[in-house]
Amino acid sequence: MNWKSLFPLLRKEFILEFRQRYAISGIVLYVFSMVFVVYIASIRVSPPVWNVLFWLIVLFASINAVVKSFVQESGTRQLYYYQLADPVLLVLAKILYNTLLLLVLSTLAFGAYSLVAGNPVKDHFLFALVVLLGSMGFSIAFTFIASIAAKANNSATLMAILSFPVILPILLTLVRLSSIALGLIQDTAYMRDIINLLAIDTILIALTFVLFPYIWKD
Amino acid sequence: MKIYHSRIIITFILLLAISLPAVYAEGNRDFMRETGKINVVVAVILLIFLGIVWYLIRLERKLTKLEHQTKDD
Amino acid sequence: MWWKALSIVLIIYTILAGMLVPLKSGIQRTEPAFAKAGADQTIRFYGYNTFFQKASDTPVRVWLYYDDRHALAASDFQVLNDTILEARFRFPGQLPEKKESVSLNALIDHPVAGAALLPAAVYLSSNPDSTGNTGLDSAWTANPVEQLHVQSGFSFPYQNVIYESIRNTYFHVPMWFVLLFLFTASVWYSIQYLRNPEPENDRRAAAFAETGLLFGALGLPTGMIWAKYTWGQPWSNDIKQLMTAVALLIYLAYFILRRSFDEYEKGARLAAVYNIFSFASLIPLLYIVPRMFASLHPGATGNPAFGSQDLDNTMRAVFYPAIIGWTLFGFWIAQLRIRYQRLYDKALGLD
16 A cells, blocks of 8 residues: 555545535535524524534534535546555545545534524533544544445435434534533543544544445446 | 335334334323233234234235246246 | 244243243332331231232241341231231331431242332331330341242242333343344345355345344334333433434435445445444444433443343243244244345346
8 A cells, every 4th residue: 555645635635625616615605504594593592402503513514515525526537546546545535635624614613603602612622622523533434425325326315314323423422522511511531432432433444444445346 | 126115114114103002002001001011011022923924924925926927927 | 944943932932931920929019108216007018919818837927127137027917818918017216227217128928929029118217206115126136037938930020110011021122132133144244245246145134134124123112112111201212222223224224225226236235335334333332322321221331231130040041042032033034035035136137
């Protein structure tokens, strides 16, 4: 495996995104619209609701951001990559890129959301860590599922139903950790949850490396 | 072939629907609770039996269809 | 095939033994459930599966006990019928421990039906100005609980709230085990398919998944019925409920994924990949959910196995055969499904 080719692949993702600026603008607009809808629908948001709604916004924005990651390139170009690069590096580049993308998106969502619905976060460091871990987990799971869904015709629907059961462990842990950061639950032993989350990410990324070549095979 | 997976979902919903009266029947609670809640066991066994029989009937229907198809060829 | 016969024999044994073996005798409740120190009080005991009237050479004995050393025997009692017994207690002026009140456990020992126990049956509150029964404090230690009888013959444990529905252990609980085994078999054949893409491996993976789905669809509602009448509500975010629900969602998605491709090979391969990926991602739930929701299932703390302290030997003698019997039965159904699919694929010329 030639690790050096990781960086050109990663650069390719950025260039591609930059060329299709309307796609990323669409996602950002999507986040703002959702935040606005939440604001209109419920003027006063209590911290527990704030927590759940924030993760729902991030979840749906993530699904929509990642689902395009495999469909935006044509089949012939994918065949070209297949001959050129190791599939593991290719998926790693996509995961890294999507992690960054989701991190930016959730930061944006957090900014917009706290602007309209207030900012009940007590432990900002923990919350930032949770957002980072969340972006990682979402990115790994969604990138993998998107690569499966992209092979089918109705990929958007498929993406949602395939990813929900897979994402559930991550989502449950994230909501729990961020409610600690919001001071809703008193629990000093949240390191266990962080380790759980890292363990899930490790399992998922290991599985991605093993299984992705089989998806990529045609 | 295409409606095949929707059948699985319908199966599941059907089984849930069968059990719903037992789950939510407030008026029936005495029936379910009397004689040491033995009727809960009866309901469970009955549901399992019905579910398996339903699955087998479905399988048999599919087999019959297949038999007809192969006979036509 | 011998294992099919074995599955039928074991399931028949499970149904017969599971339904016919009686419950141990127990105490449902006491009336009144409160008493004051230093008073004389008559307490009525409502038994379950008790035979108070059954004659025997040694008499029935009744206690209210606090701990190993402090127990109060009934001074006098009267049997009203087989399930109701009235006992008279002369409560000493002092509690066994210096407290505002203590909870006493009721214990009725019958030579034939064995000992029946109700924890925290009577709350005894202290009485600072009690004049009666003073000097009776040695009564707490005068008649210790001893020489209890054990019911002869087979019987299942008696538990309040659960009562006879403890028999569901042999019908509802094995569904979860069958589901686990069938889904594991499905993942196994999915791995085999990726290593060796033969239609047979894919057929097996799909058939095991479908049969597992059937047993999951049976386990969930039966569990909800049972939960409704013992825990009070059909759904309680329990780890096993959640995992079964998520497993069902995964395999429903699995079947939808299989059918969304025009090429057979592509659908089979991607479904196999998804099967492995999602099954593995299910495992972390075992560690996560118990941190958020307390489990009501016995043997909690995220252990999928049945807690050993909840099964006595008689129950084990039915429970283990039940699991084996239902599992073999599940594999039998899966095998029928595989054989059907094999014929179907042959008829369509896919194989």
